[in-house]
Amino acid sequence: xxxxxxxxxxxxxxxxxxxxxxxxxxxxxxxxxxxxxxxxxxxxxxxxxxxxxxxxxxxxxxxxxxxxxxxxxxxxxxxxxxxxxxxxxxxxxxxxxxxxxxxxxxxxxxxxxxxxxxxxxxxxxxxxxxxxxxxxxxxxxxxxxxxxxxxxxxxxxxxxxxxxxxxxxxxxxxxxxxxxxxxxxxxxxxxxxxxxxxxxxxxxxxxxxxxxxxxxxxxxxxxxxxxxxxxxxxxxxxxxxxxxxxxxxxxxxxx
Amino acid sequence: xxxxxxxxxxxxxxxxxxxxxxxxxxxxxxxxxxxxxxxxxxxxxxxxxxxxxxxxxxxxxxxxxxxxxxxxxxxxxxxxxxxxxxxxxxxxxxxxxxxxxxxxxxxxxxxxxxxxxxxxxxxxxxxxxxxxxxxxxxxxxxxxxxxxxxxxxxxxxxxxxxxxxxxxxxxxxxxxxxxxxxxxxxxxxxxxxxxxxxxxxxxxxxxxxxxxxxxxxxxxxxxxxxxxxxxxxxxxxxxxxxxxxxxxxxxxxxxxx
Numbered sequence: 001x002x003x004x005x006x007x008x009x010x011x012x013x014x015x016x017x018x019x020x021x022x023x024x025x026x027x028x029x030x031x032x033x034x035x036x037x038x039x040x041x042x043x044x045x046x047x048x049x050x051x052x053x054x055x056x057x058x059x060x061x062x063x064x065x066x067x068x069x070x071x072x073x074x075x076x077x078x079x080x081x082x083x084x085x086x087x088x089x090x091x092x093x094x095x096x097x098x099x100x101x102x103x104x105x106x107x108x109x110x111x112x113x114x115x116x117x118x119x120x121x122x123x124x125x126x127x128x129x130x131x132x133x134x135x136x137x138x139x140x141x142x143x144x145x146x147x148x149x150x151x152x153x154x155x156x157x158x159x160x161x162x163x164x165x166x167x168x169x170x171x172x173x174x175x176x177x178x179x180x181x182x183x184x185x186x187x188x189x190x191x192x193x194x195x196x197x198x199x200x201x202x203x204x205x206x207x208x209x210x211x212x213x214x215x216x217x218x219x220x221x222x223x224x225x226x227x228x229x230x231x232x233x234x235x236x237x238x239x240x241x242x243x244x245x246x247x248x249x250x251x252x253x254x255x
Numbered sequence: 256x257x258x259x260x261x262x263x264x265x266x267x268x269x270x271x272x273x274x275x276x277x278x279x280x281x282x283x284x285x286x287x288x289x290x291x292x293x294x295x296x297x298x299x300x301x302x303x304x305x306x307x308x309x310x311x312x313x314x315x316x317x318x319x320x321x322x323x324x325x326x327x328x329x330x331x332x333x334x335x336x337x338x339x340x341x342x343x344x345x346x347x348x349x350x351x352x353x354x355x356x357x358x359x360x361x362x363x364x365x366x367x368x369x370x371x372x373x374x375x376x377x378x379x380x381x382x383x384x385x386x387x388x389x390x391x392x393x394x395x396x397x398x399x400x401x402x403x404x405x406x407x408x409x410x411x412x413x414x415x416x417x418x419x420x421x422x423x424x425x426x427x428x429x430x431x432x433x434x435x436x437x438x439x440x441x442x443x444x445x446x447x448x449x450x451x452x453x454x455x456x457x458x459x460x461x462x463x464x465x466x467x468x469x470x471x472x473x474x475x476x477x478x479x480x481x482x483x484x485x486x487x488x489x490x491x492x493x494x495x496x497x498x499x500x501x502x503x504x505x506x507x508x509x510x511x512x
Contacts, residue, residue, distance in 0.1 A: 017355070040377050094267065116459070214372040238365060
């Protein structure tokens, strides 16, 4: 390796990272093509070539749309509920002291154990997925919003009050601007939770969402299509995560 | 005066918390006994309590508990070993940290539960698919915290030990590990928690045995009081395990601190 390429690689670790990913794909390709039963695993080249076929499978685009819809609705409800409850609890020291332990306790419970109850109450359609996503997404948002309000310097409140600001003015011009960084951090954690909740519920039981198709492809021993579908979902998750993360970077550092 | 205010506020908070708990129980009781909410949707708290006693007394949970704990133990040991070893070697140079750290962090941000169907296709419905998923999911917090722990050891400590002639082993044992351990312990605790959750989760979604599987069986049999009792039992087990791990983490921290 010449000194120049070495210097180039040193400045751009991303190139080496890409090399590592290509290497992993190569190992996978060789293993899947020649060493492992094609009923169980499919080489990446074939998965990539089959993406079109997966998309054209009857019902898959609708299932992806439905899952996206569930994610969006669950996220919107989580943000609204998390922000409201977080502000209500966080702005009152007494409420914070009494109710936060309850919130933290509920957040610490393994929610997956009550998934069958959600199916029972909300049915096997989209409602149960949205509800399970909301319970996963709301709590991290509540907790970060409360933490954000708590970190507000008391001197700011006192000075605003002494200058005659009304309650609304304090909320609008002091509390909201200071909450923005933690609010966006909470939205990122909330998105992670919503993705987990909705996908868990989808995989558990589903009639029209992607869970239906993952089960179908698994039972038909069709790894190529299964890998393709999982890749599409992973892409959806990455894009959603990335949007929220960008928003956090963009709005998180206004000071 | 201020102190007495604080005390009365503490008392008030406790009262609110107790009141909340009492209100939930009272509502639950009234909803099932007075307002005629369907028994299939919400079982009576008293019958849930009786079933819980019965579950504990009969010991029928033992086979499922054993399956879940075995899966958890194997998955966590695998993730701990691979995570700390890989993390240590990645952390050796600043360059390899810059190459690999974003890779791990990127994969960590994908909900790995998505791969469960692939794992089930590959490893079958038995314990091995749960072990594989649990290992994968808990590997990432462990490797990331190991890289962070070993990667951020104070340079002065390393230089000082070197200049005093520490061997590689001494450097590892007396400088790097004590400096990195608090961060690594946090990662191990997080890894344990997510391994537990993902194993119960994958048992719920598709399996033949285990605590999660048993809950689903009861749900499908519409045996509501027993299912609620069993859920409470599993939640208690998870709380005990997480509490034990937090305790070990705090102890490991103190021993070195």
